[in-house]
Amino acid sequence: MMDDPRDAEEAANALPLNLEAEQALLGQLMFDNDVHRQVHDVVTPEDFSEPFHQRLYAAIDGLVKAGKLAEPTTLQAAFTADPAFEEFGGFSYLFDLVDRAPPSNRSRDYAALVADTAVRRRLIKMAADAMHQARNPELSGYQAVALARSELEAAERGAAPEDALFVNAHGAALARMDRLELEVATGKPKGVQTGLSSIDKRLGGLMPGSVIVMAGRPGMGKAQPLHSSVLRADGSWTTMGELAFGDELASVDGKPSVVTGIYPQGEREVFRITLSDGRSTLACDEHLWTVECSKWSDRRRTVSTADLRAMLTKERYRRRVSLPMLSGDFGRDAGLPLDPWFLGAILGNGGIAGNAVMFSTADAATLFKVQKVVGSDRVHETTGDYDYRIVANDCTPEQNVSYALLALGLKGLHSHEKFVPAAYLRASRASRLAVLQGLLDTDGWVETFGAVRIALSSQRLAQDVQTLVRSLGGSCTINAKQPTYTHKGEKRDGRTSYVCNIAHPDRASLMTLARKRRRCAEPMRFRAPTIVSIESVGVEPVQCIAVSHPQHLYVTDDYIVTHNTALLGNVLYGAALRNPTKLFAGFSLEMDTDQLNDRALSRLTATHEQPVSFSDIAKVAPLTSFDLQTLHAVKGQIPKNLWLRDRAGVSVEDVSRAVWAMKRRGDLAAIGIDYLQLMRRPALAGRNEASAIAEMTGALKTLAREAKIAIILLSQLNRSVEQRDDKRPMLSDLRESGSIEQDADAVLFPFREVYYLQKAEPKAGTEEHMLWEAEVALKRTVMDVIIAKNRHGSEGSEPQQYRAEIDLITDRSAA
Known part of the structure; x- marks a missing residue:
């Protein structure tokens, strides 16, 4: 007889129990009350799976703590009204537990088994609740994750999830007073200090559980x-x-x-x-x-x-x-019925207008290559010295050159009508290069001074050659020439010739013929196209x-x-430098770690006689020996407690996983995210951008509170600030401002008035221009940090000293 599969499913879903361990521990406790001292910190009444065992342990615990004897006789009176007591056998059950109790030297092991099994039951229940929450359409994904995490933490602490939702008001007030007294005694805010003391004073530092939004002016430049x-x-x-x-x-x-x-x-x-x-x-x-x-x-x-x-x-x-210039490494080979080089050769020196496919060449290497591609038995000589006919020889349609040309839309075209099919223009780099090589091998030439050229009667084909060259990282210009000829003594205009002038860092790679490649042996400087207007x-x-x-x-x-680019501020590095026992993390969705460290190294050179700008560090040309000495002197000052992640498209869930991983590593104090609008959106399911932003900021706020960290969130302003005469930003200028303002504990606007002053330059030589120059010089190094919202203190504006060349912000009073 086969087992009922429903029994197997029920067994798999059953909560783990260890009644034997519970009975052993209870028997040991009643046999020797001194066991209580060994196990009271390991197990609680709620850890027992059987409700009667929970009540029995609670009774034993109460008697022992009261200094009374806890054994079957004294316990019996406590359960006379308990129906389960009689169901289990009454006094006989208690006596049986004592009689079968193992030696008391293993009591702590039995207590650990009871507690461990209880944690597993709570974990399974939590997982079931998480599945239910995940299926609840009224909860967002992030809310479901937050609830699951709360229950998981409660299970880890051994408390019921409901217990974790409350704190004792009296105890919390006393703890708060202790912290306030410490702040007064030390003169330091309770939050993490960043080094910008005027801002720290207003915000109280980077407060655990807070979200600090730093929003810059729009136009970070990608439109x-x-x-x-x-x-x-x-x-x-x-x-x-x-x-x-x-x-x-x-x-x-x-x-x-x-x-x-x-x-x-x-x-x-x-x-x-x-x-x-x-x-x-x-x-x-x-x-x-x-x-x-x-x-x-x-x-x-x-x-x-x-x-x-x-x-x-x-x-x-x-x-x-x-x-x-780009490398040209893109494209995919799909729908290419002809070998790319052979297609280029046919377009360069082939005849495809008639029924037969003709090919002309005086070059043995080119002829050999054609024979290798299509088969030597299919290349037949004609009456012309250098003309060849390519025949089908009963090959399949897929191998038939005429069939392929017809499929590509080339069959029947005259020279001035030829073009490169679109599939080859978007093919892989190797295929695009092969098409160009076929064209230049057959119809191109190399000047004595090294210039590569090809003349074509088809304007479209010339433009396609230009496209191929540009897609391979080169440059190509087209000059139209009008040839003339004499017919019966009459001078006539010929068909327009389009000459392609080709420049490329590796000219020889554009051809396969050895004699043409040799002409490219002499180095010829490649000049990338310049901006002319x-x-x-x-x-x-x-x-x-x-x-x-x-x-x-x-x-x-x-x-x-x-x-595309972005800016990462000074705050995270400053906080890490001033709080070496804490951990910090930065998520940069635009700049890579090299760019971030270039700016960090540059800031650290501020106290040296000749600071090194971050643009100098990143430059192609080598640094001077003096610059290298300066950087060597400061490289050890890069904080060891700051971790960076420069992966683009990070989601809130990615940030959450990283935060909890960092929390396990050490005392994570704050993270920075650059920036909100670049984060990967949750599945919108028909919602608008504002709804997606609201869900993300809400989830980040929940993360900050649960992880007890500060989150510094960079954001963009909307375009309305650019339309006002007063360019100083305000809360309504925040893009998707409703949710960002609501979830933020503080909103900071870095503002540089000099940016707008420079856009309003008066006519040179006038008195207005002299006054303008003086004002620009005065405000060039000023950055006002406008604190537009602050739940932990006052609002206002704090002027800072800003040195753009080394990306350094300092208190203006200390400058």
């Missing part, structure tokens, strides 16, 4: 129009407006990159940035670019479109500022994105590389 093109990792193009969270994008160096945030920015003035090779893209004035300039010792810097516009007005920057094109809706790539670069129109 482009919604119709701007963005290159996907598979080689296809999409638009800024069509991007979705998690989309895989192409990157400057081929490393993985996904969209981790999408942030509409409203309408802004848009500018067209044009490069010297003709390509262009659109961006707002605050969009950030990584650029290089021969006039800079550090070669590479990050600047805004507004900065670039100002630079181009100066002669020393004209045609000297360039953008980084930036012109306003009007006002448009724009959007910015965050990407997971370490350099935060993505590829936009015409394979132009653009940039």
Whole structure:
């Protein structure tokens, strides 16, 4: 007879019991009351699974603590009205427990078994409750996690979850008075000090359980129009407006990159940035670019479109500022019926207009390569010296060149109608390079001075060559030439020829023919396209994105590389330096750890005769020996108790897991998150952005209170601050301000008036300009920290000293 599967399921779901251990422990206690001293700190009445055993242990515990004898005779009277007493056998059951009791030297082991089994029962019940909460549609995922964690902590402490929800008011008040007396005696706030004493005094330091929001002005610089093109990792193009969270994008160096945030920015003035090779893209004035300039010792810097516009007005920057070139490591090979090199060769020197596919070459190496690709038996000589016909020879349609050309839309086209099929333009780097090699092997040439060129009668094919070159990290310009010829004594115009002038860091790699590669042996300096003009094109809706790539670069129109960035403040490093026995953690969703440490090292050099700017540390050119000596002197001062995580797209759940892991490691005091709008959203399920932000800030507030840590949360302001005459931010300027303001214990606005002063420069040479220069000089190093909300103290503004070149904020009174 087979067992009922329901019995097996019921057995699997049964709570763990250890009645034998309970009976052994109770028998030992009644046989020898001295056992109570060994086990009273290990087990509680609630740890017994059998309710009668709970009452029996409580009775024994009460008698022993009262100094009375606890044995079957004295205990019997306590249970005369207990129905379970008779069910278990009454006095005989108690006597039997004593009679069967094991030696008392093992009593603590039996108590531990009872307590351990009780913890397992509580854990199973907690897991069942967590499953129920997870299925409750009225709770968010984060709320369910918070409730489960609370119950888990209660189970770990051995208390019922309900008990953990209450504290004794009298005891809590006495503890509070003790802390207040300590604060008065030491003169220090109870929160963690950051080193910015004026702010610490207002906030009380970084208070456990608090969320401190630091919100900066908008325009951290990533916005482009919604119709701007963005290159996907598979080689296809999409638009800024069509991007979705998690989309895989192409990157400057081929490393993985996904969209981790999408942030509409409203309408802004848009500018067209044009490069010297003709390509262009659109961006707002605050969009950030990584650029290089021969006039800079550090070669590479990050600047805004507004900065670039100002630079181009100066002669020393004209045609000297360039953008980084991409490696071209993107794209996927799909739908490529012809070998990529062979396709390029056919487009370069093939005839595909008639029924037969023709190919012309005087180069033995090229002919051999064609034969190798399609089969030597399918390449037949014709009456021409260098002309060949490619035949089918009863091959399958998949192997038939004519069939493949027809499928690609190329069959029947004349020379001036040829093009590179889209599947090959978005193919892998190796395939795109092979197409270009086929074209240049057959129809290209290398000038005596090393320049690579190809002339084509098809304008579309010339543009496709330009696309291939740019996608491989090169530059290509097209010049149209109008040839003439004489027919019967009459001069006539020929078909326009489009000459592609190709520049690339590795010119020889663009061809496979040895004789052409040899002409590229002499080194030839590659000059990346420079920015030649930036012109306003009007006002448009724009959007910015965050990407997971370490350099935060993505590829936009015409394979132009653009940039995202953010700022991590001084507070976390300052707190870690001043509180070496506590742990701190930082989540940087934009900047990597090298960039963060560049700024930290730079700040530490502030007391030296010649501080080292973080831009100098990050520069391509080597540091001076003096700079290295300075950095060696301060490197040991980087706090050992600060842990950084630079992974993009972090969720609240990721932060929560990391926090509890850090809590197990030591005394975690505070974490910083840079920044809220870049965090991965929970599943929106039709809700709007404000609802998602509200859920995240609420979960972070719960985390701060449960973990007893301070959370410093960087956030963005909305665009309304830019529309007012008074640029000082206020609480209503917080993006999705309702939930952020509600969940924050303190809201701080770093404000630099000089930013707006510099945008209002009067005409040079006037008295107004002289006054303006004086005011800019006075306020250049001032940063006002506006405390707009403060649950633990007063609100107001605290001016700080700010040294932008080393990213250092200090108390202005101490400067």
